[in-house]
Each structure stands twice: as C-alpha cells, then as structure tokens.
Amino acid sequence: MNLLACSSHTAFFLTLTQHTEKSRIKMRRLGTLCSQSYMCSKYVNVTPISSFVRHRTGESPQLVLPSIRFHLVLIPIRFKVHKLASPLAFTDLPPPVQDGVLIRGDNALPAAKHALSILDGNNRFGIKIPYLLLTNGGGVSESARCHKLSQQLGMKIDPERFIQAHTVLKSVVHKYADLPVLVLGGKGNTLRKVAEGYGFKHVYTTLDILAWNRSVCPLHDHTDEERESVKTADFSKTCFAAIIVFHDPQNWFLDIQVMCDLIQSGGILDGPYQPKHTRKLVDLVFCNPDLVWKSDFDRPRLGQGAFKEAFQGVFKSLTGAPYPYTQFGKPTEATYKFAEQMLRGQLVENSSLDSVLVTNKSNPFVPPQSDNCIFV
C-alpha cells in the first residue's frame, strides 16, 4: 500500500526499494503490450513486480501474518521555509513503517498509527495534511475496506483517502456507463455491486454467461454461492463493449474461455468468430499488474498479472498475437494521475493549509528533483 502525502520536499514519488534490472525489463515488456496505457519513469520509481505486497482479505492468517505495506510516496508542495526548522525525518520512523508495513495480521503497527496521526493534524502546525492510501488490493467496495481499516488503525479512514486497484475505474465510467461490460474477479455478486456503485449500468459476470448456456464451459459447475449471484440475460443479443478485470479472477478457465469468445466475435458471445481486422474491438482492462503477491503462505501467490499472462498465452496460441489492453493499478501512470486528482481535491477543500503553503493550491505540483524526503 502506498501512502501519498503532502511534503516539504520536491520528490514527486518515492519508493523505498531500488530499481533492478529485472524490473526494468518487466517495464519494457509490459510497455510493449499496453496499447492504451503506458508506464513512465518520470512518474514511477518502480519496485520489482515480484516484490509487491498486498493484504489478503478474508479469514485470519494461519502461518505468517500478512501485512499491509506502504511505500511512502510524496507529492511536492513547497511549504514556507520557516516552518521547516526541525523537520521529522522519515528515517526516524521505525523500520516496519519505512518498509511500508501499516498492518500485520489484523492489527495496525503503532508506528503506522503514529505516522498517520501526524498527517491527521498531530504535528507542530496543527494542520491536516492531505494524504491517500494506495493499494493494489480490492475485491470489495472502498467503503467496506475503509470500515475494516478504520477499525484496525483506530482512526477513521475516509473512502476519499483510499484508492484500491479498481477505484481508478471511476475515471472511465463515462465511456461504458450505458454499455454492457463483463466484470471479472471477486466472489459471487460483490464486484457487480461495486461496479454499479461506480456508475456502470449493465454489469455481467462469466457466471451469468455460464448460467445462460452451460456449454460455454462444460467443465465448470456453479457452486451454490455462484448460482445465487447470477443475473439473467440473453447473451446471444448482448454486445459487450469491454472486459474489465476488477480483481484477481478465481475461475481462470471459465474467464479465459469467455474472454477469447467475446474478443474473437467482436463482443457478442454467440456470434461467429470474425477476422482480426474487421471485428469490433472489445476493450480489455486490467486493474492490477502484480504478477505475485504476499499472503500468509511462505512464498508469493499468483496475482492478477499472472492471470493476464495465462490469458495472453492462450489468446496468442489461438490467434498468433497477444491482445492489446489497458493496464491500471500501481505502478501505472493512469493510477498515479488519478491519485493526484484526488489529492488536489483534498488540497482545495483544506483551508488550514493556506498559512503554510507557498504554491498555489490549484497547481501545487513541481517536477521531481530527488528521491529523499522528510515529513513537515
């Protein structure tokens, strides 16, 4: 999880781990595949994909306590110099917080609470410093996640200060609001409701399609929970505009089968396969590029990035080429720009900052100069 906060320094984004050759290769490769989105080193000091950590929701951990980890990410706002007489150095914080850990198991670390309380006004200026918590997790609504997080941290975390992998989709709702979209990931009906909460009006899942015609994926049987989540529709007449992978899919086989069908037939599941250059393009969107993530198992578990690789492996073997897609989530430019907009909103609404800000609140951002930072 990333913590985005106002800072006295001009570093735009800071991550606590270093570039590696592997991460650069990964970036280049992903960059080649992305058609509608790209990554930009100006925006992103990328950590190796394989080291990303995401909190596992659900039951209590069994072996190793999972943790929410944040990389301290700063947006540069120049504060008046006299306020910086004895700044609190970031390195004064305990190592777990420096390493990005906010929560271990079900409990927040004291250091995390301390850091957040500083941002929440417990500082020598008595001001609330705008910040965001940014994670590649998801699968539930922002309000549900913040409710649990608030209990763990012992302080209210407002959904307006919280971005999970699929939150950025609010910025593209206008493109698909009135069109059928296929939403992948999550359990049962949960992400349909999240998507509808964002403003998507015609949201379907692969389980809906399987209920319409079991022959779509004859080896998959609905569980009772899955059956209860089904929304009925005639998919022989439904033309999907987009496939949006909100969260890590559980039913890879079913989901990849339906993705391949929809894409090859120009959006209508029951339609004939059409030649590549004549068929209608079905937009494909992923919200989390992480190949693996850290759960309470000893070794990293496969994430949404692995699902993407599996899909592309199959699609390429069927058609000869991978399918172009849009990538959201850390560390993509689109997600950081979305976060920037949310922070701007907090700045504009926060009158207590007027006395300490040098720059214009409507445009407080300056180019990055360094990766080091200090709190105000």
Place this chain on the structure above:
Amino acid sequence: MNLLACSSHTAFFLTLTQHTEKSRIKMRRLGTLCSQSYMCSKYVNVTPISSFVRHRTGESPQLVLPSIRFHLVLIPIRFKVHKLASPLAFTDLPPPVQDGVLIRGDNALPAAKHALSILDGNNRFGIKIPYLLLTNGGGVSESARCHKLSQQLGMKIDPERFIQAHTVLKSVVHKYADLPVLVLGGKGNTLRKVAEGYGFKHVYTTLDILAWNRSVCPLHDHTDEERESVKTADFSKTCFAAIIVFHDPQNWFLDIQVMCDLIQSGGILDGPYQPKHTRKLVDLVFCNPDLVWKSDFDRPRLGQGAFKEAFQGVFKSLTGAPYPYTQFGKPTEATYKFAEQMLRGQLVENSSLDSVLVTNKSNPFVPPQSDNCIFV
C-alpha cells in the same frame, strides 16, 4: 477418434485432412518445447491442432450434437494378393464415417457400426481384423468408457482395443510407480483411481494439497464434491517426482499455482524456491495436445493444449523461460508407438489371420508408401 486397423495397403497412417502451414508451424513450435518426446512426420500426418474433435462425456447435448470422430489410421500388413480380388473401397463408406464420425449425440451412426462389423469378422474372409479406437478424450477409466461405447455401438468394444489420451501412461508407470505423482484433470477422485489402476501407488491431486493448507491458493474454495475426494498427506515432506496432466484441468488457477510451486522448489511444495540449474527436475507430462475441441457449443472449446499455454505463459513470466515437458496423445510419436504395440499384441493372439497374412506376425510393419487405402 482414430480407428487403427489392419489393411491390405502399405500406408502407415492416414488422416483425412491435409497438412496446413499452420499445423507445420505448430509442430515446429511444440517440437522446440518438448524435451523428452518429439513429433515425426514419418509417423504422423498431422491435422491442424485447431481442427481436432473430441467427444464430450457427461450429460446430453443441448444445442448441437457432439460426435466421436475418427481418422482412419492404417497399419500396413501385406495380405496374400489373391484375397484382394474385389476390395471394399474406403470411399464407399458414407461421408460421416469418412470424416471420422462414429457417434453423434448418444447414438452410433449406422455406417460406423457397418465399418466396425467388417473389422469384427463380417467380411468375405470371416476373420477378425485387429483394430484400435484412438481418442484424445479421457477423464474416466478405459473400461467405463468402453462400457458406454459398447452400448452406443451395439457391439462389445474391449478396453484392449481402446486408447484414450492417458492410456499411454501405462507405458511409463515403471518410472513413477513408487514415487509421489501429482495428477491433474478430471472431477473429484476419478483420475486418482484411474492412475492407481495403471499402477501408480502414490497419487495426489491439487485438491489434496489445498486441503493440507488453504493458503496455497486462498481464492479457491473446495466444493462439497471436491472435499469428499481429498486424500490426506503431509505435503511439507512429500517430494513429487512428476506432474501428470491426465485430462483437461478444471481448476486452472489452483493447478497452475501448485505446478509453479513444485517445479521451482524441486518437488517439495513447502520447500524454498531453488535456482534453475541446481534444483531437482520435476517431470511434467501432458496427455492431450489439442488446443481446442468440439463440444455441443457452436464454437470450439479450450482444451488441454490451452491449459498448457496458460501454464507456460505464467511460468515463463515467473522464471524467464517455459518449462520442458513430455507430450503424449494424438498426434505424438509416443502415442502412436504405444498403439502399434497394442496392435502387435492383437496380431500375435489372432490365429485366424495366419491364412491371409504374407508377413511375419511378430514384425508385420513396412514403411509407408501412400496415403490412400482400402479395406480388405
């Protein structure tokens, strides 16, 4: 499904469709990946991977009747010339049989019954001609499949005359009989029993592993049927010698996760990942290369070949390279050699052929000369 039979002609294998550039490319690519098996054009007149057809087991079809299709595949045995005065031409058979269709829906085609009755002794020589039915289907035991097939065809199909995708594994049991193997595919416990029937003594599934530690794949929940199939073991101490994909897997996510874990840790699920060049090699075996197959849905469904592509896509993204594997099933040399051995066995046991055979029964095979053929 292929029908392998003794013939008056010297064509070694005949398939009814032609080579295509795509199939040649596919062969070359698979050949690159296969480490312990390879394909040989001398043995295999390969049909395009995407055109393979396999019968769907299970409930009755809903929209389009699925069919068992066979490619007439001949093993050359020279019969005494005077017996061939008025041969029955293959092209005299009705088009459905020429196209490889034995069964449509739940019913055998009359032409299929006629063709098989000729091989079963209803010919001018009154001899039973050795033959095999060869399919890339599977997921149940040979005896269970033959029981159903016998009912459909109205004649007894002996399991000794029937080869499905995983039957060839009988030829490698000696390598793994006393070692733990991970068996993928099928429903519940079915393929564990099939594998044990072949002689594998320590057979486990990914559902066993998930029951041992749910954190292996926290997004997968056992269904009731899956829970009932579980065999208990301590997988922190179990060193797997091989991963064998018997039949099309249903739980791609769980299966790919466990495959990646086992391979990277040298066979022990709970062990640390080890460098590529020092870890113990876990053999990986696939039994069916078909990328897609024809069910009762209008368009081809993803098959075991697609699962392989998904796994390799993920494994390559994790490690930088695909994993070497052994490929069985049509149209691999290994499966055709296995079929040849089974036919040899029938020849040796069939004394009624002595009067019509020119060649020695223990070595009746001669090199292929043509793709055309006729029945005796």
